[in-house]
Amino acid sequence: MTTPIFSKLLPAGAFKVADASDIAETANAKIMTAAERQAIAQNGEDIEAEAQSREQAFSTLAAPDIIGGSYPVADIATRDAIPAGRRAAGMRITVLGDRDYVLGAGQGNDAWAPLATDAELRDADQLTDGTTKVVMRADERSKVATIVRVFPARSPYADGWIDKIGYPILATPKAGGQSVGSSAPALNIYSVFPGRTSAFSIVDRNGRYLYGGGGASLTPFVDTSGVYLDTGSADIRVAGPVGTILSPPTYSAPLLKWRDSHGGVRERRQFSTIPWTLYTGCSRLVFLPMYGQSLSVGYASGALYTTAAISPGRALMFDGGSRPLAGPTWQNGVDNARILDDAQVLTLVDLREGLTNNFGETQLSGQAFRLASAIETTSAMVFGSFGIGGAPIAALSKGTQPYANLIRSVERAKAMADVLGVAFELPFITYDQGEQDYGSAYATYSAALAQLQSDLTADINAIRGGTDQVRLVCWQPSSWTAVGYWYATAPNIAAILDLAIANPTKFAVIGPQYWSPFYASDGIHMTSHGYRVLGEYAGRAMALLRGGSTTGALYATAASYSGGTLTITFNRPLVLDTALVSNPGQNGLRLFSGSTEIALSNITVSGSTVTCSAASAPTAGYQVGIADKGTSTNNAGPTTGPRSNFRDAATDMASDGTTHLYNWACTQQIPVAIS
Numbered sequence: 083m084t085t086p087i088f089s090k091l092l093p094a095g096a097f098k099v100a101d102a103s104d105i106a107e108t109a110n111a112k113i114m115t116a117a118e119r120q121a122i123a124q125n126g127e128d129i130e131a132e133a134q135s136r137e138q139a140f141s142t143l144a145a146p147d148i149i150g151g152s153y154p155v156a157d158i159a160t161r162d163a164i165p166a167g168r169r170a171a172g173m174r175i176t177v178l179g180d181r182d183y184v185l186g187a188g189q190g191n192d193a194w195a196p197l198a199t200d201a202e203l204r205d206a207d208q209l210t211d212g213t214t215k216v217v218m219r220a221d222e223r224s225k226v227a228t229i230v231r232v233f234p235a236r237s238p239y240a241d242g243w244i245d246k247i248g249y250p251i252l253a254t255p256k257a258g259g260q261s262v263g264s265s266a267p268a269l270n271i272y273s274v275f276p277g278r279t280s281a282f283s284i285v286d287r288n289g290r291y292l293y294g295g296g297g298a299s300l301t302p303f304v305d306t307s308g309v310y311l312d313t314g315s316a317d318i319r320v321a322g323p324v325g326t327i328l329s330p331p332t333y334s335a336p337l338l339k340w341r342d343s344h345g346g347v348r349e350r351r352q353f354s355t356i357p358w359t360l361y362t363g364c365s366r367l368v369f370l371p372m373y374g375q376s377l378s379v380g381y382a383s384g385a386l387y388t389t390a391a392i393s394p395g396r397a398l399m400f401d402g403g404s405r406p407l408a409g410p411t412w413q414n415g416v417d418n419a420r421i422l423d424d425a426q427v428l429t430l431v432d433l434r435e436g437l438t439n440n441f442g443e444t445q446l447s448g449q450a451f452r453l454a455s456a457i458e459t460t461s462a463m464v465f466g467s468f469g470i471g472g473a474p475i476a477a478l479s480k481g482t483q484p485y486a487n488l489i490r491s492v493e494r495a496k497a498m499a500d501v502l503g504v505a506f507e508l509p510f511i512t513y514d515q516g517e518q519d520y521g522s523a524y525a526t527y528s529a530a531l532a533q534l535q536s537d538l539t540a541d542i543n544a545i546r547g548g549t550d551q552v553r554l555v556c557w558q559p560s561s562w563t564a565v566g567y568w569y570a571t572a573p574n575i576a577a578i579l580d581l582a583i584a585n586p587t588k589f590a591v592i593g594p595q596y597w598s599p600f601y602a603s604d605g606i607h608m609t610s611h612g613y614r615v616l617g618e619y620a621g622r623a624m625a626l627l628r629g630g631s632t633t634g635a636l637y638a639t640a641a642s643y644s645g646g647t648l649t650i651t652f653n654r655p656l657v658l659d660t661a662l663v664s665n666p667g668q669n670g671l672r673l674f675s676g677s678t679e680i681a682l683s684n685i686t687v688s689g690s691t692v693t694c695s696a697a698s699a700p701t702a703g704y705q706v707g708i709a710d711k712g713t714s715t716n717n718a719g720p721t722t723g724p725r726s727n728f729r730d731a732a733t734d735m736a737s738d739g740t741t742h743l744y745n746w747a748c749t750q751q752i753p754v755a756i757s
Contacts, residue, residue: 300312300313300314300333300335300338300355301333302330302331302332302333302338302340303331304327304330304331304340306323307319307322307323308320308321308322308323308324309321309324309331309338309340309351311333311338311353311355311501316500318497318500318501319493319496319497319500319545320338320353320493320497321351321353321490321493321497322489322493322544322545324342324344324351325342325343325344325345326342326343326344327340327341327342328340328341328342328343328348329341333355335355335356336354336355336356337352337353337354337355338352338353338354338355339351339352340352347421349421349424350424351424352424352425352428353424353428353494353497354428354429355501356429357428357429357430357498357501357502358398358429358430358462358498358502360462360502360504361395361396361462363459363460364460364461364462364504365460365461365504365505366460366461366462366499366504366505366506366507367461367462367463367464367495367498367499367502367504367505367506367507368457368461368462368463368464368507368508368509369464369491369492369495369496369506369507369508370449370453370463370464370465370508370509370510370511370512370624371465371466371467371468371488371491371492371508371511371512372444372445372446372449372465372466372467372468372469372511372512372513372514373467373468373469373478373484373488373511373512373513373514373515374469374473374478374512374513374514374515374557375469375470375471375472375473375478375514375515375517375518376414376469376471376472376517376606376607377445377514377517377557377559377595377607377608377613377616378444378445378467378469378512378513378514378515379405379408379441379444379467379469379470379471380404380405380435380441380442380443380444380445380467380610380613381414381440381441381471381607382440382442382602382604382607382608383441383442383443383602383607383608383609383610383612383613384442384602384609384610385442385610386435386436386437386442386443386610387435387443387609387610387611387613387614388435388443388447388448388610388614389435390434391432391433391434392433392447392450392451392454393433393450393451393454393463394432395432395462396454396459396461396462396463397432397433397450397453397454397462397463397465398430398431398432398433398462398463398464398465399430399431399432399433399434399446399464399465399466400426400427400428400429400430400431400464400466400491400494401426401427401428401429401430401431402423402425402426402427402428403426403434403436403438404433404434404435404436404444404446404447404465404466404467405436405438405441405444405466405467405468406422406426406427406466406468406491407420407422407426407468407487408438408441413439414439414440414441414470414471414472415471415472418470418473418477418483418484419483420483421483421486421487422468422486422487422490422491424494427490427491427494430464430498433446433447433450433465435447435610441471442610442613443610443613443614444467444613444617445467445512445514445613445614445616445617445620446465446466446467446617447614447617448613448614448615448616448617448618448619448620448621448737449465449512449617449618449620449621449624450463450465450617450621451617451618451621451737452617452618452620452621452622452624452625453621453624453625456621456625456628456629457625457628461507464495466491468484468487468488468491469484469514469515470484472518473515473518474518474519474522475515475516475518475519475527475530475531475534476530477518478515478534479530479533479534479537480533480534480537480541485537488511488538489541489542489545492508492541492542492545492546493545495508496545496546506546508542508546508552509553509624509627509628510552510553510554510555510590510624510627510628511538511552511553511554511555512554512555512556512557512620512624513554513555513556513557514556514557514559514616515559516558516559516572516574516575516578517559517561517562517567517606519574520562520567520569520572520574520575521569521572522573522574523573523574524573524574524576524577525577526574527573527574527577528574528577528580528581531554531577531578531581531589532581532585532588534554535551535552535553535554535588535589538552538554539551539552539588551587551588553587553588553589553590553627554588554589554590555589555590555591555592555620555623555624555627555633556578556582556589556590556591556592557591557592557593557594557595557616557620558575558578558579558591558592558593558594558595558748558749559575559595560575560594560595560596560709560718560723560724560725560749561595561605561606561717561718561723562575562712562724563712563713563714563715563716563717563718563723563724564604564605564606564715564716564717564718564723565604565605565715565717566604566606567606568714568715569714570711570712570713570714571707571710571711571724572710572749573751575594575710575749576710576749576750576751578591579591579635579637579748579749579750582635583637586632590623590627590632590633590635591633591635591637591748592619592620592623592633592635593619593633593634593635593636593745593746593748594709594725594746594747594748594749595616595718596663596709596718596719596720596723596724596725596726596746596749597662597663597720597725597729597744597746598612598615598616598719598720599612599662599719599720599741600612600613600615601717601718601719604717605716605717605718605719605722605723606717606718611738614736614737614738615736615738615741615743618736618737618743619743622634622734622743623635634730634732634745635745635748636652636653636654636656636728636729636730636745636746636747636748637652637653637708637747637748637750638650638651638652638653638706638708638747638750638752639651639652639653640752640755641705641706641752641753641754641755642754642755642756642757643696643699643700643704643754643755643756643757644756644757646695646696646699647693647694647695647696648673648682648693648694648695648696648700648706648754649691649692649693650671650691650692650693650694650706650708650752651690651691651692652690652691652692652728652747653690654690654730655689655690655730655731656687656689656690656691656692656728656729656730656747657687657728657729657730657731657744658685658687658727658728659727659728659729659744660727662720662729662742662744663720663721663725663726663727663729663746664720664721664725665727666712666724666725666726668681668682668683668685668694669685669726669727669728670708670709670724670725670726670727670728670747671685671692671694671706671707671708671726672706672707672710672711673696673700673704673705673706673707673754674704674705674707675700675701675703675704675705680696680697680698680700680704681696681697682694682695682696682697683695683697687728692728699756700754700756701756702756704753704754704756705751705752705753705754706750706751706752706754707750707751708726708728708747708748708749708750708751708752709724709725709726709746709747709748709749709750710724710749710750710751711724712724712725724749726746726747728746728747729744729745729746729747730744730745731744732744732745
């Protein structure tokens with residue numbers, strides 16, 4: 083694994099006493115939270131009394147029994163309290179009544195007390211009076227190696243131990259870091275975190291800096307291509323071109339801050355150099371954003387279906403939530419032009435669904451559920467939905483604020499990967515949109531979607547480098563007949579599939595949505611259960627694509643007419659299913675030209691072929707429609723909306739244990755070859 087910049091420590095002699103500016107920045111730099119600091123202040127008197135009690139206990143010990151002085155960090159680097167080379171005959175560890183540990187006399191080197199087990203180190207109650215276990219810490223008052231309680235340290239920068247209050251007391255750098263030198267003190271160490279000008283610093287229990295190392299030097303600068311951090315070995319781009327810089331960027335660990343103005347808007351910008359704690363073996367961040375309109379952001383889902391984190395530690399989101407733009411007060415239609423605040427994408431946390439006004443469960447947890455087992459464990463996944471409810475494609479295209487927000491999220495995810503020292507990957511953007519363009523002409527929508535993909539590819543490649551296409555993995559919405567839209571057909575939905583067939587490196591189709599039994603009462607949106615299942619479909623499709631296969635979408639590859647028989651060939655074997663999806667008439671097929679339709683009968687399925695009898699012979703220009711027409715004012719869904727009865731025999735089941743993840747025939751209009 084590449085070593086993150088901020089885990090590298092300097093060798094002995096590189097530490098320095100912090101200056102006033104270091105101390106002034108502790109609020110931004112320390113790992114310990116405000117609540118933890120407050121808890122220390124509240125317990126200050128108890129801590130003081132405890133220290134006095136220890137001092138009194140030590141004073142009762144015979145002078146020869148006490149090993150005085152402090153031990154350098156480099157020498158106390160393991161759970162052995164007495165460093166190798168400093169062990170004198172008769173030394174031992176004694177547990178006092180208040181569970182302090184004292185180095186004393188009593189055993190020879192050949193009878194060393196055993197190391198405390200991990201379980202014992204996590205639970206001081208297991209170490210009773212009289213226990214002889216090897217532990218460590220130099221007490222701040224007695225200057226004797228003593229401790230009340232120890233655990234593995236929580237610091238993402240170093241491995242070590244923490245005291246009973248929960249603060250690291252001793253630390254050694256994580257893999258790839260250098261040794262902490264013997265000039266670092268063994269006393270008064272309560273918290274370990276990046277210093278203002280260093281990669282490693284130490285504070286006392288009041289949050290004051292004691293020492294800081296030189297570490298990696300970070301210098302912010304601005305040029306025409308954006309705001310950067312110079313690490314001494316690489317330039318990390320934190321933000322692209324940002325208009326006018328109102329205040330120069332300054333870095334005070336862990337935040338880079340600046341102010342800029344663009345488009346008449348002033349912003350307070352910030353970026354954290356501590357976005358997340360890498361797990362062991364993680365070498366890549368895979369960013370998987372979602373875009374579109376209301377079904378992409380979980381509108382009208384009701385109570386959450388997914389109430390726990392999916393794959394904690396690997397499936398992540400920005401700290402602003404699954405919909406980072408939303409925030410606690412966001413309202414659809416009111417805040418559609420809101421700029422994505424840096425505070426919403428400052429760090430990474432476990433992916434969790436949340437409720438914001440009428441927005442609830444997204445498709446993201448379902449995606450994570452399917453991808454967690456499909457993507458290599460060395461890769462962490464970052465999810466986020468950046469759609470806008472009710473937005474036509476024109477309101478999501480380049481030049482709009484939602485588009486700029488999506489690009490900013492990519493920029494932020496890439497910068498996070500860079501400061502963590504891992505690779506960055508953005509293989510797809512999941513796209514669920516089209517409802518607000520149901521009335522658009524086929525060619526108009528097709529051209530707009532192709533342009534969106536082209537712009538996203540160009541702008542994202544400018545961030546991540548390379549020339550790869552950014553593939554849009556698209557749903558086909560199925561609600562054009564519902565009240566609010568009132569269309570019988572929606573040619574733009576067929577255009578989505580045709581783009582994917584013609585441009586497989588740029589587009590892919592997951593499938594239609596008419597099969598879902600989880601539509602909300604409005605016949606347009608989904609319940610939370612429905613969004614979860616849509617996500618699982620999308621996650622499966624992305625896993626297949628990333629593995630070099632296709633999404634599994636089911637569609638017709640040819641249609642022909644000869645001698646009274648219409649033959650439709652699909653890309654895989656079919657099942658005719660009227661149980662899960664009711665027959666809308668002619669099993670969802672039609673033979674048409676404009677408003678003229680020819681009746682079909684005797685519909686049969688054999689392998690990947692559908693045959694049927696046509697009431698009359700079609701002429702040039704006729705097409706076959708599949709799941710492309712319904713009754714205006716009808717809700718979407720498996721018994722009411724535009725639909726077909728054709729599916730494949732996929733064996734996958736959703737995580738609910740009851741929903742089959744069949745691939746249903748896509749909405750399609752295909753020309754008929756006549757012979």
